[in-house]
Amino acid sequence: MASGHDDHHHGPAKGIKRWLFATNHKDIGTMYLVFSLAMFLLGGTFALVIRAELFQPGLQFVQPDFFNQMTTMHGLVMVFGAVMPAFVGLANWMVPLMIGAPDMALPRMNNWSFWILPFAFTMLASTLLTDAGAPNFGWTFYAPLSTTYATSSVTFFIFAVHMMGISSIMGAINIIATIQNLRAPGMTYMKMPLFVWTWLITAYLLLLVMPVLAGVVTMMLFDVHFGTSFFSAAGGGDPVLFQHVFWFFGHPEVYIMILPAFGVVSEIIATFSRKKLFGYDSMVYATSSIAFLSLIVWVHHMFVTGMPLAGELFFMYATMLIAVPTGVKVFNWVTTMFKGSISFETPMLFAIAFVVLFTCGGFTGLMLAIAPADFQYHDTYFVVAHFHYVLVPGAVFSLMAAAYYWLPKWTGNMYDENLGRVHFWLSFIGINILFFPQHFLGLAGMPRRIPDYALQFTDFNMMSTVGAFLFGFSQLIFVWVVIKCVKGGKKATAEVWDGSHGLEWTLPSPPPYHSFTTPPAIK
C-alpha cells in the first residue's frame, strides 16, 4: 500500500523480498492489515455456513459435528485472526507516525511477530481437511470437551494458540518499547494521541494475559498427551479450574479487542466534529480503570458454575462498575460532537454507529452482569447478541472507520466516498437485522451453539440469516473500495481531512518510506 517513494536512495526492496524480509513498520503494518482482512473473509464464510444452517429448523446443509467445527473456527479466526492482527496492523502503521518516531523500536522482531501468524492459521485451518476434522469445542474450548473428549486436531489447536500467543507477546513488547522510548522530544505521555494511549494500555493487558492463555493450553497439552489431571476430578483436578484460567485471559481479551477501538473512534470523532476531543484526561483515566477492572471480573462468565454467594456478588458488582468508566467515554464522545460542525464522511458514519451500537452492547452486558438474571440468559442467544454488538458494530466498525480514515494517508489517494457510504449503510442495516432479533431469541430461551431449534424460533432466525448474508456480502464492497483506492484516485493532501490534527497529518500522503527523518518538535 505504501508506494514507498523515498527521500534517500534506499527505498523498499523489490518484489517478494520486500515483504518476506521486511523491517519497515509500514510494510509490516500493511501485511497485518491484509492478513486480517483475509481472515475476516474466511471467518465470515464460516459464519455464513452457520447462518445458512440456522435459516430453518431441522438439518439442511451440515451435520452437527461439522456445525460445531464451524462455530469454533469462526470464533477463533475472528478473534485471533481478524480483530487482533488488524489492531496490531494499525498500531504498526500509526503509532510511529503519531509519536514522531522513525520506525518501531525493534524492527526485526516486528516482522517475526507478523510472519508467525499466517503459519499458525494455516496449521489451524488445515485441520478442517483431516479425517478428525477441526476443533469442535467452541472458541472457549472448555475442558473436558477439549481434553478428554477431543479429537486429535486439539494438538494442532494448542500449538496454533501458542504461536498466536508468541506473536501477540512480541507485538505487545514492541509497541510498549516504541511508545516508551521513541516519542519525539516534548511529547509527554499526556500529549500522546488517544489511539497511542489506548494501545499502550492494551499492550500491557496483552502481556498480562497472553502468557496465561499459553499456560492454560499448556496444561491442556499435558492432560491430553502426558497423563496429568489438571482438569480431571478423578485425579484431584477440576474442569472449573480450566474456566478460571481461561477467563482470566478471556475477559481482558475482550478489552484487548475494544480499547484500541476506543482510541480510533476518539481520533475520528474529534476530526469530523472539528473540535478538540472533550475530556482528554478523563479518557486516559477511564481507559486505565477499564483495563484494571477487566482483570478482576472474569468470573461473570461462570456465574452458573456455582460459587459462594460472596463470589457471585463481588464479580457482579465489579462487572457493573466497568459501566462507569465506559459511560465516561460515551459521554465524552457525545460531548465532543455537541455543537461541533460535523460532516458525515464514511469514517465518521462508522464512528457514530460505533458509539450508538457499542453502547447497546454495553447495556446488554450490564443485563448479563446481574448474576440472577444471567442464570436465565447464560448460554442463550442473548449472549451471542451481546458480544456481537460489542464486537461487530464495536470493534469491527471501528476498524472499518480506521481504514477509511487513514487509507488516504496510507495510499496517497482518496477512496471512493460514494461506495464507502453504500458500504456503511448496507453494513449498518445488515448488522441490525442480523443481531437484533437474536436478543429476543435468547430471552425466549434459544440456546447457543446448536444446529437445530424448536419451531417457534423460526421467524427471528430467518431474519437473522437474511441480515447475515446482507452484511457478509456488503463487505465485498469494502474490499473493492480498498483495491480501487490503492490503484488510484484523487490525490490526497497531507492533512487529508479538514479538521485533522496530530503528527501523522504533517507528513505527505503517502508518508516517506522512513517516517520521521528528524523528530518533529512538539509544542
Place this chain on the structure above:
Amino acid sequence: MANMASKQASGGYDQPYYVPEHSPFPIAASVGLALFVFSLGHLLNDIKAGEGTGLASVMTFAGFAVIATTLFFWFSTQIRENHQGLPGAQLKRSYVLGMYWFIFSEVMFFAAFFGALFYVRMWVVGWLGGEGDKGITGQMLYPEFQATWPVVDNPNPALFPDPEESMAWPGFSGMLSYLPLWNTILLISSSFTVHIAHTALKNGNRQKLITWLGLTVLLGIVFLFLQIEEYSHAYSELGLTLNSGIYGSTFFLLTGFHGFHVTLGAFMLSVMFFRALKGHFKPEDHFGFEAASWYWHFVDVVWVCLFIFVYIL
C-alpha cells in the same frame, strides 16, 4: 545485509536510530517454528495412537534445528552490528525495555501455573473431600476421598495411580538429604556469583568476570543434575509421575518448566561466558550479559517461590 541506518537524528540522542534495511531472520525463524510445532503435533498424536514416529521425529528435530540456526545467525548479526557501533544509546534502551517486558511475560506464564496450584490447594481438594461449597461433588462422586495435601490417595486411583510418597519437606531431621534444599542453596548462591561477575565487568576486571561467570554456569549445571536425580528418584522409587494425579501434575509442571528455564538461562550465561573469553564486553556496554543475568535472577526468584509453595508448605 545492507547496514544502512535510516538517517534520522533522534532527539536527545546523538546517533540516528538504527533500522536494518531488511532481514531474512524473522521469516526463517517463523518457518522453523511452524515446522517444529507441526511435526511435534504429529509426533505426539502418533505416539498417542501407538503409530510409528520416524518421520515426525526427524521433522521435529529439523524444525528445532532451523530455529536454533536462525537464532544463532540473528544474534551473531546483532553482536556484529554492535561492534560496528550501529545501535545508538536509544536503540540500546529499546533492547533493555524489550528484555524487561519479556521477563514480565514469563512471570505471567508461571503465574498461570501457580494460580492453578493455589486454586487446587485452596478449594478443589477440599470440595473433592466433601467439604465446603461444592463438597456435594466429592460426597457424590468420591465418598472415599480424603482431603489432604499433598494428595497421595487420588479420587480415582484406577485412572490416576497413587504415588507412594510426595516430595514434601521431610522435617529438620531429614533436611540434609533433601535435594531441593541443596538446589535452593545452589541457585541463590548463583545469583550472588553472577552479581559479582557483573560488578567485575563494570570495573573492567575481565579475569574476575570470567571466573565468577564460569562459577555461575557451573552452579546452574549442578542444579540441573540434582533435579534430574530428583526426578529419577521420583519416577523409579516413589512412583511419583506426571500420571499420579494433581500432586504429580502440579509438581512436575511447575518444577519442570522452571528447570527448562534454568537450562535456557544457563545456556545464555554460557554464551556470555564465551563472549567474555573473546573480550566482547566493555564496562559501559554489555547488554547481552545484563539481559542474561536479569533472566538468571528471574529464574532464581521463581525457584524461591517454588521452594516455598511446592516443597515446604
